[in-house]
Amino acid sequence: MEIKYRLLKVIDTAGLSFLSPVVRLAAGEEPRKQLKDIGRWIIVPVFAMVLFGVLWSIIAPRHKTKSGEVPTPAVVLEAWDGISRFHDNESAKEEGFQLTGDSRLAELKQAVARLSEVESLEVAANQRLKEVRESTDTEKLKIIAPFKSAYDAKSNEYRDYRKSSAARLKELGGTLLEKGESERLAYLADMRAVEVKTEELKAERDALKVELEAAEEQTFPDLKEALKASTLLGEEKQFLIKYIDLVGESSREFKLAAAQETLKSSRQEFLTSTEGDLYKLCGNVIKNEKFTETIGTSQYAKPWTLPKQIVRSLFCVFTGFLLASIIAIPIGILCGLSNTFMAAMTPFIALFKPVSPLVWLPIVMIIVGGFMPDPDNHWLIVALAKVPILKEYKIDPMFLSSAITVALCSLWATLVNTALGVGSIDKDHLNVARVLRLGFFARLFKIIIPTALPLIFAGLRISLGVGWMVLVAAEILSTSEGIGKFVNDMYTNGSAESFAQIFVVVFIVGFIGMVLDRIMVFLQRLVSFDTSPAL
Amino acid sequence: MSEVITGTPFLELDGVAIGFGPEKTRTDILRDVNLEVGENEFVAIIGFSGSGKSTLVSLLAGLERPTEGEVRMEGVEVTRPGPRRGVMFQSYSLLPWLSVFGNIELAVKQVFPSFSSAEVRKHVDRYIEMVNLTDACDKAPHELSGGMRQRVSLARTLAMQPDVLLLDEPLSALDALTRAVLQDEILQIWEKEKKTVVLITNDVDEAILLADRIIPLTMGPEATLADAFPVDLKRPRDRRTLTDQPAYQRLKAEITSYLVGLNKEARKLRSKTLVAMPEVKPRDFKLPSMMPGR
Numbered sequence A: 001m002e003i004k005y006r007l008l009k010v011i012d013t014a015g016l017s018f019l020s021p022v023v024r025l026a027a028g029e030e031p032r033k034q035l036k037d038i039g040r041w042i043i044v045p046v047f048a049m050v051l052f053g054v055l056w057s058i059i060a061p062r063h064k065t066k067s068g069e070v071p072t073p074a075v076v077l078e079a080w081d082g083i084s085r086f087h088d089n090e091s092a093k094e095e096g097f098q099l100t101g102d103s104r105l106a107e108l109k110q111a112v113a114r115l116s117e118v119e120s121l122e123v124a125a126n127q128r129l130k131e132v133r134e135s136t137d138t139e140k141l142k143i144i145a146p147f148k149s150a151y152d153a154k155s156n157e158y159r160d161y162r163k164s165s166a167a168r169l170k171e172l173g174g175t176l177l178e179k180g181e182s183e184r185l186a187y188l189a190d191m192r193a194v195e196v197k198t199e200e201l202k203a204e205r206d207a208l209k210v211e212l213e214a215a216e217e218q219t220f221p222d223l224k225e226a227l228k229a230s231t232l233l234g235e236e237k238q239f240l241i242k243y244i245d246l247v248g249e250s251s252r253e254f255k256l257a258a259a260q261e262t263l264k265s266s267r268q269e270f271l272t273s274t275e276g277d278l279y280k281l282c283g284n285v286i287k288n289e290k291f292t293e294t295i296g297t298s299q300y301a302k303p304w305t306l307p308k309q310i311v312r313s314l315f316c317v318f319t320g321f322l323l324a325s326i327i328a329i330p331i332g333i334l335c336g337l338s339n340t341f342m343a344a345m346t347p348f349i350a351l352f353k354p355v356s357p358l359v360w361l362p363i364v365m366i367i368v369g370g371f372m373p374d375p376d377n378h379w380l381i382v383a384l385a386k387v388p389i390l391k392e393y394k395i396d397p398m399f400l401s402s403a404i405t406v407a408l409c410s411l412w413a414t415l416v417n418t419a420l421g422v423g424s425i426d427k428d429h430l431n432v433a434r435v436l437r438l439g440f441f442a443r444l445f446k447i448i449i450p451t452a453l454p455l456i457f458a459g460l461r462i463s464l465g466v467g468w469m470v471l472v473a474a475e476i477l478s479t480s481e482g483i484g485k486f487v488n489d490m491y492t493n494g495s496a497e498s499f500a501q502i503f504v505v506v507f508i509v510g511f512i513g514m515v516l517d518r519i520m521v522f523l524q525r526l527v528s529f530d531t532s533p534a535l
Numbered sequence B: 001m002s003e004v005i006t007g008t009p010f011l012e013l014d015g016v017a018i019g020f021g022p023e024k025t026r027t028d029i030l031r032d033v034n035l036e037v038g039e040n041e042f043v044a045i046i047g048f049s050g051s052g053k054s055t056l057v058s059l060l061a062g063l064e065r066p067t068e069g070e071v072r073m074e075g076v077e078v079t080r081p082g083p084r085r086g087v088m089f090q091s092y093s094l095l096p097w098l099s100v101f102g103n104i105e106l107a108v109k110q111v112f113p114s115f116s117s118a119e120v121r122k123h124v125d126r127y128i129e130m131v132n133l134t135d136a137c138d139k140a141p142h143e144l145s146g147g148m149r150q151r152v153s154l155a156r157t158l159a160m161q162p163d164v165l166l167l168d169e170p171l172s173a174l175d176a177l178t179r180a181v182l183q184d185e186i187l188q189i190w191e192k193e194k195k196t197v198v199l200i201t202n203d204v205d206e207a208i209l210l211a212d213r214i215i216p217l218t219m220g221p222e223a224t225l226a227d228a229f230p231v232d233l234k235r236p237r238d239r240r241t242l243t244d245q246p247a248y249q250r251l252k253a254e255i256t257s258y259l260v261g262l263n264k265e266a267r268k269l270r271s272k273t274l275v276a277m278p279e280v281k282p283r284d285f286k287l288p289s290m291m292p293g294r
Helices: A002-013 A017-026 A031-062 A073-098 A101-174 A181-217 A221-247 A252-272 A278-296 A306-337 A339-352 A357-371 A379-384 A397-423 A427-435 A440-478 A483-493 A496-527 B053-061 B100-111 B117-130 B146-159 B176-193 B204-210 B246-272
Strands: B011-020 B027-037 B042-046 B068-073 B085-088 B164-168 B196-201 B213-216
Touching: A002 A017, A002 A496, A017 A031, A031 A073, A073 A221, A073 A306, A073 A496, A101 A181, A101 A221, A252 A278, A306 A339, A306 A397, A306 A440, A306 A483, A306 A496, A339 A397, A357 A397, A357 A440, A397 A440, A427 A440, A427 B085, A440 A483, A440 A496, A483 A496, B011 B053, B027 B053, B042 B204, B053 B085, B053 B164, B053 B196, B085 B146, B100 B117, B100 B146, B117 B146, B146 B176, B176 B204, B196 B204, B204 B246, B213 B246
Parallel strands: B042 B196, B042 B213, B085 B164, B164 B196
Antiparallel strands: B011 B027, B011 B068
16 A cells, blocks of 8 residues: 555656556455546547557558658658658677777677678568569559550550641641631631630540549559668668778778887888988878877767767757856846846836747847857867867857757746746745845745745746747757758658658657656756646 | 723834835824733733734734834834744644744744754754644644644744743634643643733633633724633643633623624624725635646
């Protein structure tokens, strides 16, 4: 029983109260009621999600765009696989490049073995692809044949009719010179009729063409499967070739050994030479020393994968969020304490709160750009580039602009809520403070801020949600690295696969936003002294 | 005044009036209030709700300044609140994010800044024990019953070791049984500690049980203090034997009939000057529940 109540409390604090009927049921408490609650809060949402997936699978393939079909859930899952495969491969390359000694050799051996395996598999897959393609080609021809012959016939009919009518009318026109008005009017009517008939035939031909194209587009699951298998193996082969190179002759250890060898021989030459240009030889030694050092610290130039973009976006949103909190909480407290200050701030809050991030961003970019005419040598960028983890995420003026935009858009919720929290302090509590003769700071930290804390956290929660929403837009517009950049790249790329990858991003962004929100709810619960539910 | 106090009164209201609104159209809540409380005297002020009892406490505490007249303590004018006049509020006014210990500790640390942390702990524990809350020492206020919360409030006020205790209807939000228990506790503590006390109440029994003197407050607006009823019952008092005494019954009848008379008078007054009530709505931020089990 003790465990049950502790579990329920944890679940409640974490904001996962849909799990509480499961715990209660496991403890054997009112099974009927718990089953009903499970039905409502777990089965119904799952059912709704499944229904959504089914509808999506049905509706999506019916909509064709210039980037191909709207992806179905299955295609989106495949895109997700592709994204994570790319990330895994790049991470493996990065690690492989740095391997040394026996582990490097073992890895190399393994990769070579795998490569030969993959190569033989690929041959088999290509063979299979060829067979399937041949069989489907004949099948396809069979399916298409009636459509094609109908189209060809109609097309010929159209062309023949147009040609023959034109010839006939031209000839008839030649004889019309000596004829009177009635004949000429009959000729006009004739030509009109020919025109109408030509249009009709053309429309019929076009209709048949659409049918033919639809038949040609028909896909064959077998072919798709074989194509996919072959592509995947090809991809793996490419990766392995590159990987073997990186673990083998292009690995850091290998290159470093070569550089050290060169350095050694140049030293030897300089120290023992009796006739050469010693100035030049000594310069060589210095040059080789520098080169060796560079090799020793070199890294594999890993491209930006989606996980890395996500982490950068998270850094960016938290930077903006921190900035917003640092500005909004003190100002909010001042607003709550002083009606005069509140009156002074009201027009700004009312005026700037509705401004879109898309308006703030250019302004911020111009201002940040103004402060950093030479960003690579600006002290802030240089300082940030030395922070251990942060330095891998390319902190540039665009990062700062996006973060400041996030702050500008998200600080209002915290500001207003803080002011409300401080303003709604219980008068009796203030009377206690007066009787005790608490000083200003004791009153602020012992009475006012603790009272306002739940509302401050409610504001912070809204701010973080707004910030996360604003961030992706800011990143797209500023072409800063991050999730926004990924979406922008996929959009510009415009292939069917990247269309599906944008869908993947939708779910990732939504999921991360949900997790951030839950974390804030959890923190809000921790600082709340009353037991009222926060949602 | 039916009782003559010799020397300077300990706590004194001298021709006090308090009102709201601009000077010309001012509405007085209290007018021409005179009160003298002697040292270690227990005075009960009794009146109907809305007659301005809480305002009277605010004036005595220094939380509000009178529009006319003066509030004096030991002959010196009271201009601001301070720990020498400990107030116990009707609404407990405990800080909800602090434990029982934390609430009292906050007051003790502020009033006795020279205490070491061990002294603070000892001092706080002593008063928690005095109100029988040692077991609930680390609980948060929302985990306590109304009676326990008011005990914490009492302990906090006593721990400040004030010269005057101002009790603003401390027990009126409690049920009858809890109230009786707390009355007995207050009585015991007072008989041991002997402090100057001004108790605001609307309960005649409570006033007779605890006080040396009972002063009715007439109906507001423009309420004032009426003549005092001295309570000459022997101390220590015991609620079980007290009610059997003819003196008790006589006093209760007198005070009750006086108060009932006040009420009738006030009704007559009120029918002529109907005061418009402010439109007040509860402020509630709670959203409708969207999760199970709520």
